[in-house]
Amino acid sequence: MFKYVVRRVFQMIPVFIGVTLILFILRAPGVLPGDPVRMITGERGMTDALRQQIIEKHGLDQPLYRQYVIYLGNLLQGDLGESYQRGRAVTEIFADKLPNTLRLALAAIVIEAIVGVTAGIISAVRQYSFLDVLVTLSTSILVSVPVFWLGMLFQIFFGIKLKEWTGGAFYLPISQMSSGEFPDWAHMILPAITLASVSTAYVARIMRSQMLEAMGQDYIRTAEAKGLTRRAVTFRHALKNALIPVVTFVGIDFGVMMGGAILTETVFSWPGVGREIFLAVGQRDWPIVMGGVVIIVFLVMIINLLVDLSYALLDPRIRYGGGPE
Amino acid sequence: MSALLEVKNLATHFTTRDGIVRAVDGVSFTLDCGETLAIVGESGSGKSVTALSIMRLIQEPQGKVVSGEVLFKGDDILKLSDSKVRAIRGDRIAMIFQDPMTSLNPVFRVGRQIGESLILHKGMSRREAFERAVELLDMVGIPHPRDRARDYPHQFSGGMRQRAMIAMALACDPDILIADEPTTALDVTIQAQILELMIEMQERTGAAIIMITHDLGVVADMADDVMVMYAGKQVEYGKADGVFYTPRHPYTWGLLDSLPRHDIDEKGALLPITGQPPSLINVPAGCAFHPRCPYAKDVCTTGTPVLTDVGEGHLSACHFSNDPEFDRRASQHPGEVA
Numbered sequence: 001m002f003k004y005v006v007r008r009v010f011q012m013i014p015v016f017i018g019v020t021l022i023l024f025i026l027r028a029p030g031v032l033p034g035d036p037v038r039m040i041t042g043e044r045g046m047t048d049a050l051r052q053q054i055i056e057k058h059g060l061d062q063p064l065y066r067q068y069v070i071y072l073g074n075l076l077q078g079d080l081g082e083s084y085q086r087g088r089a090v091t092e093i094f095a096d097k098l099p100n101t102l103r104l105a106l107a108a109i110v111i112e113a114i115v116g117v118t119a120g121i122i123s124a125v126r127q128y129s130f131l132d133v134l135v136t137l138s139t140s141i142l143v144s145v146p147v148f149w150l151g152m153l154f155q156i157f158f159g160i161k162l163k164e165w166t167g168g169a170f171y172l173p174i175s176q177m178s179s180g181e182f183p184d185w186a187h188m189i190l191p192a193i194t195l196a197s198v199s200t201a202y203v204a205r206i207m208r209s210q211m212l213e214a215m216g217q218d219y220i221r222t223a224e225a226k227g228l229t230r231r232a233v234t235f236r237h238a239l240k241n242a243l244i245p246v247v248t249f250v251g252i253d254f255g256v257m258m259g260g261a262i263l264t265e266t267v268f269s270w271p272g273v274g275r276e277i278f279l280a281v282g283q284r285d286w287p288i289v290m291g292g293v294v295i296i297v298f299l300v301m302i303i304n305l306l307v308d309l310s311y312a313l314l315d316p317r318i319r320y321g322g323g324p325e
Numbered sequence: 326m327s328a329l330l331e332v333k334n335l336a337t338h339f340t341t342r343d344g345i346v347r348a349v350d351g352v353s354f355t356l357d358c359g360e361t362l363a364i365v366g367e368s369g370s371g372k373s374v375t376a377l378s379i380m381r382l383i384q385e386p387q388g389k390v391v392s393g394e395v396l397f398k399g400d401d402i403l404k405l406s407d408s409k410v411r412a413i414r415g416d417r418i419a420m421i422f423q424d425p426m427t428s429l430n431p432v433f434r435v436g437r438q439i440g441e442s443l444i445l446h447k448g449m450s451r452r453e454a455f456e457r458a459v460e461l462l463d464m465v466g467i468p469h470p471r472d473r474a475r476d477y478p479h480q481f482s483g484g485m486r487q488r489a490m491i492a493m494a495l496a497c498d499p500d501i502l503i504a505d506e507p508t509t510a511l512d513v514t515i516q517a518q519i520l521e522l523m524i525e526m527q528e529r530t531g532a533a534i535i536m537i538t539h540d541l542g543v544v545a546d547m548a549d550d551v552m553v554m555y556a557g558k559q560v561e562y563g564k565a566d567g568v569f570y571t572p573r574h575p576y577t578w579g580l581l582d583s584l585p586r587h588d589i590d591e592k593g594a595l596l597p598i599t600g601q602p603p604s605l606i607n608v609p610a611g612c613a614f615h616p617r618c619p620y621a622k623d624v625c626t627t628g629t630p631v632l633t634d635v636g637e638g639h640l641s642a643c644h645f646s647n648d649p650e651f652d653r654r655a656s657q658h659p660g661e662v663a
Contacts, residue, residue: 218427224382225422226442226493227415240432316477317431 001312005305012301019297020075020290024068027286036060039284040084058084071290080291085283090291094273098295100177101265101272105257107192108199113250116200120207120246125234127212135208139201151194151267158190175269191268195261199253206249210242217241244314251307255300327399328355329533330379330501335393337371337378340386344606348374348388350557354550356501361527361534363544363565365580366554367602372537373423375554376503379535380420381410397501416446419494423506425486429478436462436474439493446497461492464529465522484515488522495526502527503535508543520547541580545569553577556603556613559632563639573641575618612644620645 026032037046037054055061058081059070074081080090123135159174172190173182214220215238223237262274269275273292280288312318337349349371356362364372377383378390381402395402397418402410419442422428430438439461440454449457455474462470465488478486487507494502504523508516524547527534536544544551544565551568553561553576561574572578579598600617603609609616615625624644632640635647645651 218422218424219430221382222420222422222428222490222493223430223441225380225414225420227411227413227445228441229411237430237433241430244432315432317479 001309005309008305008308012298015301016294016297017072019293020072021068023286023290023293024064024071027290028064032284036084036284036286058082075294080294081287083280083288084285086285086288090287093276093288094291094295097271097273097276100270101258101261101274104188104191104195104261104265104270104272105254107188108196108257109250109254111192111196112199112203112253115196116203116250117207117243117246119200119204121211121239123204123208124211124215124242132208135204139204142201143198143205145197147194147198148263148267150197151191151264154190154194155267177271191264191270194268195257195264199250199257202253203246203249207242207246210245211238214238214242240314244311247314248307248311251310252304255303255307258296258299258303328396329358329360329398330356331394331396332375332379333394333396335375335378335390335395337374337383337388337390339388341606346605347557347608348605349378351393352552352554352557352559353393354552354559354562356533356535356550358500359527359531359533360549361536361544361547362550362552363536363538363548364552364554365538365541365544367539369602369605370554371557371605372539372554373505374557376420376505376535376537379503380414380418382414382420412446415442415499416497417499418501418503419497419499420503421487421490421494421505421507424510425483425490426510428490429481429486431478434475434477435481435489438478439474439489439496442493442496457496458492461496462489465489465492465495465526467492483511484518487511487515487519491519491522491526495530495532498530499532501535502532503537505537506539507536509538509540516543523547541569542584553580556608557605558613559640559642560614561639561641562632563641564637567637567639571639573635573639573646574643575620576614579617612642620651 027036036058037051037060040054040058041050059067062070071081078091080094082089083093086093119135119139123132126132155174158172160171163171173179173187174190177187178184179187215234217238220233220237223233228236258273261270261272262278264270265272265275266278273296277289277292280286280292332355333353335349335352336347339346339348352371352375354362364375366372374383374388379395379402381390381395383390390403393403397413402413405413429435436455436458439458440449440451443449443454443457444451447454459470459474462474467473467485467488473481473485478489481489487510490507502523507523508519511519520543523534523536526532527547534547536548538544541551548565551561551563551565552559553568553574555576561568561572561577568577569581572581576598579596582596583598585595598617603613603616609626611624611626611628612618612621612630615621618625622644628644630642630644630646632642633646635641643651
């Protein structure tokens with residue numbers, strides 16, 4: 001088990017190098033437009049001396065490979081550099097934003113797990129019923145809807161139209177994390193549902209197929225032959241087996257949401273990691289883009305590792321690092 | 326004395342896209358306390374469906390018991406409420422399945438799976454059920470039962486899993502144990518051990534056994550009665566001695582001839598039954614066995630033979646069962662030169 005974890009941690013190193021290298025190549029002069037010095041100073045006029053000073057401060061006069069080595073060296077010390085535009089350390093910026101992203105991701109995961117698993121179970125237990133058709137159909141549609149568009153539809157419907165129809169009596173906040181008008185949790189409703197939507201549909205579909213598969217297994221017949229009720233057979237014997245892949249999916253999805261919330265966060269002006277990266281890309285603020293991606297990659301890898309380890313808890317057949325048998 | 330289990334004219338059909346499959350088509354038999362009945366036949370002859378029908382475990386709506394009675398101690402299981410059937414399942418009638426690899430739930434400990442029916446039927450606590458499961462594992466010959474009860478099924482070998490299945494089935498001391506090809510998925514050496522264990526368990530618990538198998542050799546030692554099935558129907562039924570030593574149905578002859586034997590010194594190879602078992606959707610007209618029967622005559626293609634008594638309760642469904650000229654030896658069957 002310990003060996004396995006160590007091996008997995010070592011496997012993270014090449015991934016890190018690959019990701020940072022690609023980003024470094026992208027920012028090499030001539031690959032993407034934009035002069036970093038211009039980005040730092042903005043539209044103001046600037047003397048050559050100031051320009052030189054900025055270049056030296058950010059190490060932009062060094063050859064690219066040296067910049068990269070310096071970056072990696074700093075990374076190892078937990079230093080992600082300084083934003084070109086905001087004059088703050090990248091780590092500091094993300095330390096502010098990460099909790100917001102985490103909150104949103106947690107809310108979305110809860111929705112995804114509860115709604116997705118419930119819908120999947122109902123669908124499987126009542127196969128071919130009206131509810132099953134409803135779940136199957138709606139999830140098929142949902143997985144093919146672009147997230148940002150869904151978010152905008154929610155904004156129009158729950159924020160604007162609903163306000164009109166109810167004469168301003170009832171509607172939901174459609175941007176920002178807080179306002180004087182609503183409690184904080186209300187601000188989370190629409191972005192969390194939007195973020196959860198596609199994954200919820202996937203969870204429901206996986207849950208349904210896993211449940212159907214589990215219910216066709218021989219051990220289900222054994223359980224029935226013991227005289228257990230339909231309910232005990234379904235929820236004790238089938239569910240535990242069917243849940244294993246679902247838990248994996250939800251876990252990995254949590255990692256994805258940590259960074260993949262870029263669209264949702266942008267649409268809802270949610271001040272999280274994703275939106276920060278989105279804004280930084282527009283401003284060519286490379287330290288933020290790189291730092292954000294590095295943080296996301298790190299989180300995704302850690303979460304994936306935890307998911308893999310939890311697999312062993314759920315499925316007794318899996319043991320890492322060679323236990324008995 | 327009325328029989329422990331009396332099955333009358335049982336018929337179970339499955340609806341498929343291609344038509345109705347008459348998996349079991351009019352089967353009747355009786356089982357007394359402590360007796361062993363062997364149901365023999367090829368794959369797809371309706372043996373397992375017969376067993377599942379008795380337990381009322383046929384998956385509806387695809388499958389359905391369309392007629393018949395299953396009288397257990399006088400009550401028709403087919404007419405009981407679901408909760409009453411569940412009270413019988415696992416408690417009074419227990420079942421062992423063919424493939425012990427897949428018949429145990431992979432994510433629960435063996436001891437817990439054995440104890441489950443004790444908690445359900447005997448009202449035991451988890452702890453009591455676990456203790457009893459340890460005793461049962463010990464009884465079926467699993468070493469270090471206390472440790473093993475905490476193992477998961479994948480930590481057991483195939484033979485041990487089948488032992489665990491037997492322990493599970495015997496947990497509530499059932500009146501009837503239905504074993505659906507309990508040795509088919511096991512190595513030959515393990516097969517003998519499992520059969521021995523079943524005989525031993527029967528002596529200890531007095532349970533009646535319905536042994537389903539395609540291997541006549543398996544049942545030779547243990548069966549009191551033998552029922553041979555073909556294409557969902559009984560073709561021969563009677564005391565084991567009668568069916569083994571004076572079989573009256575050509576299909577049974579075929580089954581016996583395809584067995585490896587030590588008692589007849591013969592250079593020749595085994596004699597297989599030619600052809601394939603029929604599709605149960607389009608069962609051949611007349612006697613279902615006639616396309617494969619070396620003795621088939623015209624009447625076999627038109628008239629459906631009925632089970633007739635050929636002496637001492639020995640039943641056979643062949644047009645010629647009572648014809649003294651029609652004999653396995655007399656018909657110069659090439660496999661038998663006594």
